[in-house]
Amino acid sequence: MKSIQWSNDCLCLLNQTALPGSLEYIDCRDHRRVGEAIKRLEVRGAPAIGAAAAFGLVLGARELAANGENLRMLLPQVAEELLNTRPTAVNLSWALKRMMAVLDSVSSDADIVVALEQEAVAIMEEDRQVNAAISRHGLELFEQPIHAILTHCNAGALATVEYGTALGVIRQAWANGKIGRVFADETRPLLQGARLTVWELMQDGIPVTLITDNMAGWVMKKQMVQAVIVGADRIALNGDVANKIGTYSVAVLAQKHNIPFYVAAPLSTFDFSLQTGDSIPIEERDSCEVAAFGGQVVAPAGVEVFNPAFDVTPHELITAIITEHGVLRPPFCTAIASIQKEKGGK
Numbered sequence: 001m002k003s004i005q006w007s008n009d010c011l012c013l014l015n016q017t018a019l020p021g022s023l024e025y026i027d028c029r030d031h032r033r034v035g036e037a038i039k040r041l042e043v044r045g046a047p048a049i050g051a052a053a054a055f056g057l058v059l060g061a062r063e064l065a066a067n068g069e070n071l072r073m074l075l076p077q078v079a080e081e082l083l084n085t086r087p088t089a090v091n092l093s094w095a096l097k098r099m100m101a102v103l104d105s106v107s108s109d110a111d112i113v114v115a116l117e118q119e120a121v122a123i124m125e126e127d128r129q130v131n132a133a134i135s136r137h138g139l140e141l142f143e144q145p146i147h148a149i150l151t152h153c154n155a156g157a158l159a160t161v162e163y164g165t166a167l168g169v170i171r172q173a174w175a176n177g178k179i180g181r182v183f184a185d186e187t188r189p190l191l192q193g194a195r196l197t198v199w200e201l202m203q204d205g206i207p208v209t210l211i212t213d214n215m216a217g218w219v220m221k222k223q224m225v226q227a228v229i230v231g232a233d234r235i236a237l238n239g240d241v242a243n244k245i246g247t248y249s250v251a252v253l254a255q256k257h258n259i260p261f262y263v264a265a266p267l268s269t270f271d272f273s274l275q276t277g278d279s280i281p282i283e284e285r286d287s288c289e290v291a292a293f294g295g296q297v298v299a300p301a302g303v304e305v306f307n308p309a310f311d312v313t314p315h316e317l318i319t320a321i322i323t324e325h326g327v328l329r330p331p332f333c334t335a336i337a338s339i340q341k342e343k344g345g346k
């Protein structure tokens, strides 16, 4: 399945809020609809929202050009609107910064829209290649086959342009006989695990067991899983990782049970401006997501709700970070710095 498809003047998104019940597609023909889709998690996952925002900027540029507007003056406002949809995943700002840099590289205004579209297509294609590389490098984690691996939320093809990050590693490991089963946390409150990860793995014929988030500790205690792998939304220079709420709890439990805890993420998820995860912005979402379940209100009206969509796992709890450049091992600050150097500080 493809979470995102671009055809000339339309960004077609697989509506992830309708899964697994129905396969519905949203045709976005302007940047405002793309922004709404990101806010509503109709498209979600750090790399996927970065790519969607990139094409949202293309749609915005087309509209401005069609109205004879000054793109260099007005496109920053379109970028700002898309940037303000969700604060935690750094891929959103990374993609928009990369797209806006096109303006500096194009001398003629008449060429801006085409150049932007080419850059958005490049971002989409690179994500495919990057996830394939992450998945290949992930094989290094499994010198010996393991019975089962636990994952949290959805870091699969739905969260990226294709193949996935954490689920990309799982797919490759399964194909090479390195894992026998996946345990998927349901991932309250929006159930990305129960609705999306389970659906993806069953589509691929990969054995999966669904558990509630509060079962993860017991599953580890009973030695039913031998590793954990998750995605990421923002990684600081010291290796602190922001990811779906509940990831920190799983990492603490993994350490308690001496189970390796892996993070799979592309370099576009690294925030090279942050020394630690302390200042990663954590999105807080509407209380109705917690006070209701499956559309049914379950808590008394008026109850106070705290609904952070992400948490930050300190680098000390992370065994390795799998990137397209290879598997990073602690000390992550050194490993990340050497990648930065290799890439010329970009």
Ligand SMILES: CSC[C@H]1O[C@H](OP(=O)(O)O)[C@H](O)[C@@H]1O
Residues within 6 Å of the ligand: 044, 045, 046, 047, 152, 153, 154, 155, 156, 159, 160, 165, 166, 192, 230, 231, 232, 233, 243, 244, 245, 309
């Ligand atoms: C491959 S990034 C996936 C990452 O994004 C998810 O958050 P959301 O569903 O709110 O977009 C979650 O943190 C996943 O690990």
